[in-house]
Amino acid sequence: MSKGFALDLIALVPGKDEREAIDGLLSKRSGSLGICRINFQILVHPRRDPGCYNEAQDILQPYTNRAAYALVIFDHEGSGQEEQSADDLASDLKGRLSRSGWGDRVQVLVIEPELEVWVWSDSPQVDVSLGWSKHSTNLRTWLSNKGFWPDKSQKPPRPKECLLEALREVRVRRSAAIYRQLAESVGLERCQDPEFNKLKGILRSWFSIGKDYV
Incomplete structure (x- = not known):
């Protein structure tokens, strides 16, 4: 204290x-x-x-x-x-x-x-927290294929849009709990x-x- x-x-x-x-x-x-x-x-x-x-x-x-x-x-x-x-x-x-x-x-x-730029790192915990661990395609690859994440960019230019699209694809509801899980688990x-x-x-x-x- x-x-x-x-x-x-x-x-x-x-x-x-x-x-x-x-x-x-x-x-x-x-x-x-x-x-x-x-x-x-x-x-x-x-x-x-x-x-x-x-x-x-x-x-x-x-x-x-x-x-x-x-x-x-x-x-x-x-x-x-x-x-x-x-x-x-x-x-x-x-x-x-x-x-x-x-x-x-x-x-x-x-x-x-915006805050969502902090979400996007190369940690596998990002896929887990966003419900992608069982998806057939790696999350970053999927976002790149959809045009949300250019191959040579360290971060997606529209990070919140990326998050919403990723959650929509796996039918996971966006909630504040996701941000907490990411904060507690990602390196x-x-x-x-x-x-x-x-x-x-x-x-x-x-x-x-x-x-x-x-």
Whole structure:
């Protein structure tokens, strides 16, 4: 527990999918992340990505004396600010949060284009979590054949579309539980998305094993 705070971390996300993914990581994968077990709370903004971008400083201000650190995560696509770069959005919101009382105890991640980009790695657990383990065709091969995943691309350009098509093919209903299962089972070193790696770096800088907290 961080000294003088009821919570080590307060996080704000735009939906249940993000909540389950982050909860799964922090609850079950602290060792793989290289961090201590922490006491955390995750808030879901009812106005999703635009709400996170426009109102995070108001939502999180009451927690400045309750939580050691704050983290805001939302998608670039659907934020209503797509004409700005993800880096500019993150910098702008981080500035507002810092001025609202968080100082240097806050970070913002804007995922490009959307959370589902974290799903797509070469881990066999992706096929299992999405219900493809008994399908006659490898998932990535199927997506490539359908034109959803170009052969030379590390990630599909429309990651959410890919996920929905993959689930539709095997008649699996999309649910937040899938995101949690992926977060709890896929090897974290296999996900090479820049924002995911940034998330790991942030968490390690705050909660690495043996580090004295705030």
